Amino acid sequence: MRTVLLFLLFGVFASAAQAAELAISEIAIIPIHGGFNTVEHFAADDRTATVIRAWRGNGNAHGHYSYLVLLPLVESRGTDGEMGVxxxxxxxxxxxxxxxxxxxxxxxxxxxxxxxxxxxDGVAATVVIRADLGESDSGILADHAPVDISIYRLEQPDTGAGTTPDVFRIVSKARPTARFCNADMALTTILHLPLPADYAGGAGPSGCGD
Structure with missing residues (x-):
């Protein structure tokens, strides 16, 4: 079993004195393809999720993938049978x-x-793991750049006025010292996650071809 320690940030932007280590282990990727995905046992109460992955194009290199996650709303929230975002x-x-x-x-x-x-920290969870490249020191787009690794945990806050029943809430955000040219490779190098089958980035642990 491989365990990785990341910084747990209180309020996302915390001082070094406030930061504590968050251990993430036993990571099992949930495969998501384009279109509609049905994921059983997604929530802690065993509800099945629908995850939609769709492409939003804009005619150049700045299109993006968007992910919409739906879970059935439970009877205690007054809308049994309805789907919630x-x-x-x-x-x-x-x-x-x-x-x-x-x-x-x-x-x-x-x-x-x-x-x-x-x-x-030893407690089972459904998570979203993100890697987002920052700007390189040189300002050159193809150069080595810092990366932020963020972890979101699926939570069910107490219901009440002004609350959302199901939320992926950030619990960790860290910026390692290593620099990268590809966010997919950053997840592989830092968290040992498998590369996508269609990976087209550079070789080496930075994804920069070195």
Missing amino acids: VAFDDGVSPLKDTASVSPFDGERVLGALRFARAKL
Whole structure:
């Protein structure tokens, strides 16, 4: 079993004194293809999710994939049989209905996202793992760049006025010292996740061909 320690950030942007280590282990990727995906036992209460992956094109290299996650609303929330949108909470912006990542030109993937089952500090969870490239020091798009690794955990907050029943809430955000040219390779190098079958980036642990 491989365990990786990341920084758990309180309020996302925490000082070094506030940061604690979050151990993620036993990561099992949930395969998601284009279109509609049915994922059984997705939530802690065993509900089945529908995950929709769709492409939003804009005629150039800045199109992106969007992910919409749906879960049945339970009877206690008054809408038995209805489907609810699972929101994404990054701790900074208002809740979002979808998560999006940009592959840019395929060789330099700017953002990568995986759904997975894992253990966080030994507790089983359904998670979303993201890698997002920042800007390189040189300002050259193809150069080595920092990467942010974020982990979102599926949670069911207490219901009540102004609450959303199901939320992927950020629990960890870390920026390793290594630099990368491809977000998919960053997830492989840092968290040992498998590369996509259609990986088209550079070779080597940075994805820069070196």
